[in-house]
Amino acid sequence: MTSSSDTAAPESVQSDQDAAAVLDRELAAEQAHVDKVYQRLDVASRSARLVAAEGRSLYQSDRSSYVREEDGTGLLERDIFAFQAAKRLATLDAEHEGLVFGRLDHVDAEARYIGRIGVRDADYEPLVIDWRAPAAAAFYRATPSNPMNVTRRRVLRCQGAKVVGIEDDLLDSEHAPDDLVVIGDGALLAALSRARGHNMRDIVATIQAEQDEAIRAPWQGFTMISGGPGTGKTVVALHRAAYLLYSNRRRFESGGVLVVGPSQVFMNYIERVLPSLGEESVTLRSIGTVPNDILEVAGMRHDPAELSAIKGSLRMVRVLRRLVTEPPAGVPNELRLTVDGVVYALDGPTLARIRTDVLAHHKLNQARDAAETALLTALWRRRPRELDLDRPDFDDAVTSTAAFHNFTSAWWPTLSAPAALARLADRALLGRAAGSQLSRQEQDLLAADYARLTSVPPARRDWSVADSALLDELASLLGPVPESNSVEIPLFLESGDDVPEVFTTMERLADRSEPDPFATPHDTYAHILVDEAQDISPMQWQMLRRRGGSASWTIVGDPAQSSWPDAAEYERAMSELVRTAPVRRFRMSTNYRSPAEVFDLAAQVVVGTFPDADLPTAVRSVGYQPELLVGDVEDTVIKAALELLEQVEGTVGVIAPPSRQQALRDALADAKLITDDAAADRLVLVTPLAAKGLEYDGAIVVTPDDIVAESPGGVRVLYVALTRPTQRLVTVDERPDAAWRATLD
Numbered sequence: 001m002t003s004s005s006d007t008a009a010p011e012s013v014q015s016d017q018d019a020a021a022v023l024d025r026e027l028a029a030e031q032a033h034v035d036k037v038y039q040r041l042d043v044a045s046r047s048a049r050l051v052a053a054e055g056r057s058l059y060q061s062d063r064s065s066y067v068r069e070e071d072g073t074g075l076l077e078r079d080i081f082a083f084q085a086a087k088r089l090a091t092l093d094a095e096h097e098g099l100v101f102g103r104l105d106h107v108d109a110e111a112r113y114i115g116r117i118g119v120r121d122a123d124y125e126p127l128v129i130d131w132r133a134p135a136a137a138a139f140y141r142a143t144p145s146n147p148m149n150v151t152r153r154r155v156l157r158c159q160g161a162k163v164v165g166i167e168d169d170l171l172d173s174e175h176a177p178d179d180l181v182v183i184g185d186g187a188l189l190a191a192l193s194r195a196r197g198h199n200m201r202d203i204v205a206t207i208q209a210e211q212d213e214a215i216r217a218p219w220q221g222f223t224m225i226s227g228g229p230g231t232g233k234t235v236v237a238l239h240r241a242a243y244l245l246y247s248n249r250r251r252f253e254s255g256g257v258l259v260v261g262p263s264q265v266f267m268n269y270i271e272r273v274l275p276s277l278g279e280e281s282v283t284l285r286s287i288g289t290v291p292n293d294i295l296e297v298a299g300m301r302h303d304p305a306e307l308s309a310i311k312g313s314l315r316m317v318r319v320l321r322r323l324v325t326e327p328p329a330g331v332p333n334e335l336r337l338t339v340d341g342v343v344y345a346l347d348g349p350t351l352a353r354i355r356t357d358v359l360a361h362h363k364l365n366q367a368r369d370a371a372e373t374a375l376l377t378a379l380w381r382r383r384p385r386e387l388d389l390d391r392p393d394f395d396d397a398v399t400s401t402a403a404f405h406n407f408t409s410a411w412w413p414t415l416s417a418p419a420a421l422a423r424l425a426d427r428a429l430l431g432r433a434a435g436s437q438l439s440r441q442e443q444d445l446l447a448a449d450y451a452r453l454t455s456v457p458p459a460r461r462d463w464s465v466a467d468s469a470l471l472d473e474l475a476s477l478l479g480p481v482p483e484s485n486s487v488e489i490p491l492f493l494e495s496g497d498d499v500p501e502v503f504t505t506m507e508r509l510a511d512r513s514e515p516d517p518f519a520t521p522h523d524t525y526a527h528i529l530v531d532e533a534q535d536i537s538p539m540q541w542q543m544l545r546r547r548g549g550s551a552s553w554t555i556v557g558d559p560a561q562s563s564w565p566d567a568a569e570y571e572r573a574m575s576e577l578v579r580t581a582p583v584r585r586f587r588m589s590t591n592y593r594s595p596a597e598v599f600d601l602a603a604q605v606v607v608g609t610f611p612d613a614d615l616p617t618a619v620r621s622v623g624y625q626p627e628l629l630v631g632d633v634e635d636t637v638i639k640a641a642l643e644l645l646e647q648v649e650g651t652v653g654v655i656a657p658p659s660r661q662q663a664l665r666d667a668l669a670d671a672k673l674i675t676d677d678a679a680a681d682r683l684v685l686v687t688p689l690a691a692k693g694l695e696y697d698g699a700i701v702v703t704p705d706d707i708v709a710e711s712p713g714g715v716r717v718l719y720v721a722l723t724r725p726t727q728r729l730v731t732v733d734e735r736p737d738a739a740w741r742a743t744l745d
């Protein structure tokens with residue numbers, strides 16, 4: 001769709017009074033159609049309930065109180081269509097704007113309505129076409145130069161079931177009937193100028209042509225969506241998820257679609273978009289919580305730059321592989337037991353060899369049986385010639401001794417991923433696991449970090465976002481902890497002397513759960529959609545890859561907004577992931593978020609350091625420039641915040657470097673600008689990393705030089721901060737000669 005400035009002029013110009021009357025008439029006509037749609041849905045859902053009540057038991061799904069598809073089989077085929085629509089309507093939140101949002105008038109005078117879901121009347125004629133259907137494509141793609149048989153595109157603004165506004169684009173004046181009415185200044189600009197709240201909105205009524213192409217791209221292989229800040233990459237990706245479910249429901253609903261974003265705050269921000277499009281079956285995860293399908297820990301906190309770089313590097317794979325082969329601290333280094341009066345012993349080097357052999361073929365948590373068998377074989381080789389037992393009887397005799405049982409429990413304990421990672425607090429052990437992979441300084445940093453982390457009990461350990469990818473790697477190396485065998489690193493009880501039998505072999509085996517060696521512990525998905533992909537570390541890509549072995553992918557990012565010092569690492573990680581799969585690329589070129597005045601300033605900052613940054617065009621001018629304030633930081637921020645809250649209708653974001661957070665939090669709380677109920681506050685205080693992907697009507701960017709200095713991505717992270725406002729930008733410096741200002745004209 002184009003903004004009204006791109007469209008041909010309306011045929012007739014009316015007086016203000018006439019225009020008001022015409023608008024009323026058009027609103028009434030559209031209302032009549034919308035009423036018809038809701039009536040039809042009402043009838044369909046009532047008849048569906050009746051059929052279900054008559055014959056079948058009613059299945060209440062987790063998500064809605066509507067009957068399941070299969071319960072609708074008694075309906076006539078044409079009713080099923082409407083019934084499905086009614087069922088999907090139930091997932092649409094009442095808060096979301098209308099079910100019907102568009103209308104196309106064609107050259108042959110046919111009118112088609114476009115909506116969030118498709119609805120047919122009792123004669124199977126379409127009352128509303130699903131926005132994702134091929135027949136709706138012209139709604140997004142037609143332009144005055146290529147009108148695609150459409151004379152007028154109309155966007156309906158509804159509140160619930162009530163039509164409250166109309167915006168038209170005249171696309172083909174030559175073929176339009178003389179009496180065709182054209183109303184409004186264009187839906188896109190109206191949508192962009194509206195105040196922002198705490199949640200992202202869908203853009204289904206105003207998707208633009210280049211966005212539509214990315215949304216409807218084929219599902220196979222890799223779809224790469226790039227573009228500068230505010231170009232709609234996130235919102236396009238979410239609409240794409242809805243499109244894939246619509247166009248290939250069987251594949252993607254059963255296979256699963258995973259959407260991954262940078263932080264939990266971001267996931268909360270976008271979580272309403274898919275339900276507003278009638279889709280609820282997509283899994284949303286922040287990158288730190290991806291391993292939640294197998295681990296209970298969730299990484300929320302960001303490590304300092306240097307640590308994230310180490311933890312995110314693929315060198316950690318080797319370190320972790322060696323770590324899991326290191327015997328746990330305190331394991332016995334000799335097995336000694338007596339069978340039939342004969343003493344058997346395995347020494348330290350033999351035990352170490354057995355451990356290495358077993359781990360070469362098995363995951364630690366699934367190798368207890370293999371380890372026992374290897375021990376039995378080694379003991380069997382030491383039997384005296386005159387022993388009068390065959391192998392099964394010998395094994396039974398050995399495994400029935402308490403010495404053997406106690407030894408194997410202590411020597412081969414199961415190990416959870418968090419317990420394994422915590423072992424890196426041991427500097428000497430870390431040194432052995434790291435070998436030449438990490439420098440001494442890197443080893444010191446890591447060991448100190450894990451020593452601090454493990455100084456609190458396991459349940460209170462505050463794992464970082466980067467740790468969660470390491471934990472995931474470890475979980476995959478170790479295998480799932482068998483449930484009935486989950487005691488970790490027990491104290492060593494005894495080594496050597498035989499004691500009276502306390503366990504029989506049968507009792508022991510009965511106590512052992514058998515993990516399925518072929519089961520994949522991770523959830524897997526048919527499609528994985530990754531947002532802010534420029535920030536995904538190589539270790540995190542490994543973690544995602546495990547969940548998408550045979551998935552297709554949509555990858556969304558902008559290298560100019562990277563948090564990493566080395567943007568090339570993103571490209572390398574990408575080519576490693578993609579390998580030979582088909583790739584299609586889409587570039588979004590228009591910045592819908594930032595006013596032109598704000599983006600002009602942000603662009604000067606980024607190109608000063610990164611001349612190749614992909615700069616979009618900002619479409620909207622607000623008529624006022626960003627304010628660059630100088631003064632005492634807290635006082636100036638409070639003053640600016642009070643003013644902004646007056647000036648804008650929606651949210652205000654204070655984006656400050658980590659070192660300024662505490663002082664600002666206290667000052668803003670004293671001024672009652674932030675409270676304990678953050679969801680109710682219009683103002684939020686965030687770090688630049690936490691602001692990734694979010695937007696505010698007004699933004700105050702605090703001490704930009706500190707933002708650059710404190711972030712591994714430097715100027716690129718400042719660029720992220722400067723491109724968050726939809727209306728007004730204010731910056732606050734302590735001194736007028738702040739270094740970042742030197743890059744401005």
Ligand SMILES: Nc1ncnc2c1ncn2[C@@H]1O[C@H](COP(=O)(O)OP(=O)(O)OP(=O)(O)O)[C@@H](O)[C@H]1O
Pocket residue numbers: 188191192201202203206207208211227228229230231232233234235236558561592593692693694695723
């Ligand atoms: N076609 C559209 N119609 C209306 N609003 C749009 C459209 N495209 C994008 N927007 C709005 O522009 C803003 C920016 O979109 P989005 O957050 O998806 O951009 P982004 O490219 O992911 O940005 P960033 O890279 O900075 O995170 C959002 O408010 C979004 O709703």
